[in-house]
Amino acid sequence: MSENSAYTVSLPVFEGPLDLLLHLIDEQELDIYDIPIAQITEQYLAYVRTLRELDLEMAGEFLVMAATLMEIKARMLLPSPSAEDGAGEEAEDADPREELVRRLVEYRRFKALAQRLHDLERQHMLTYPRVPQADGEQVSDWVPVEGVSLLQLVCAFRKVLESIEDEHVAEVIREKVTVTQRMRQIEYLLDRGEGCLTFVRLFRGDRTRLEVVITFLALLELIRLGRVRCEQKRAFGEIRIFRARGGDSHGEG
Amino acid sequence: MRVRQLRAVLEALLFSSGEPLSAERLAEITRVDVEQVRRVLMEYAEELADDARGILLVEVAGGYALRTKPSLAEYVGRLELPRVAPLSNAALETLAIIAYKQPVTRAEIEEIRGVRCDAALATLLARRLVREAGRKDAPGRPFLYVTTRQFLEYFGLRDLADLPPPEEFEAAAARDQVGTGEERE
Structure with a gap:
């Protein structure tokens, strides 16, 4: 486990099971309104098996979809009871694929709209705004850490790190989180209304040393940028993290 | 205030602000009629359109x-100015759903995407492209999400009506109509 994430496997990345299904349908130019369910199910399961063989993390939703596909396949093999009534309309309603098709069609619409937003984003990135000075990394005499020295932060960090080592985490393959992503997550937690987080709370959910280190680096970076500040009321007391007034230059939409 | 001077004042205001300023706000600051502000801004925009000029006057986020x-x-x-990273596919999909279906809950977004959206939503919230707007009157009282002014700014949109028309919706709706028509026959 020491050399975890030493290699990376590049596979087509799918946003989720619907994305994968759409890919399979488009690739073979199948009619989305008349999906050959047995064929698609087989291909879908093959893909899921590949993910497993490679020991890649897979969202639980992929397995739920696998079950759904197999269920639809089974139902399509059964004779439709409503066919005996001679009501064609009912028989059509009873197509086991109907719900899946509806979801695929809806997802496809939003995937297309996301692509349009992406195009707009790219276009707009070609023009630059004039950025007011306060928006940048302003160097000022303002001290973001109030009553908390870097040393104290590092001490608190070491405690968290020690608690991780004790746990002896077996095999935890999680999404690789970058410092930037973690910074956003911390800011999100602060903005979500809690306003303030304890130091220890920041590391909740971190399982590996690497994750703990990343979280700590993210915190230091946020402090450096003046986006958060730390407070410690009493010596050896709890360190609390707040959103910094100075670093918040955005309006509220 | 003379037109020439007004143009200079407006230029100074837009330059120093960095953020979009509404015609109303500009009128309030200059104490000039809104219509006149708009007229002068139009002239200014034409002036900037000249090839010898490097900046543009754009209408964005109202x-x-x-x-x-x-x-x-x-x-x-x-110049390698610091810029935000482009949004990931997951974030763009989540944002598209919020933009076209707002206000919308996380469960509704996840229903459409078929996967969890925590991370994507956290990114969008942290970048202030979306925000919480009350809670839905449903079990669990989930948060409702809407797009923000920053969303319009980020994509260079004047307002929500300026979003690309969802042709895919219309095409699909038309197809559904045809479908029901055939059924009735």
């Missing part, structure tokens, strides 16, 4: 803002 011309991106890019 206001006016100055931005560099897209044709000059190559040169401005060499």
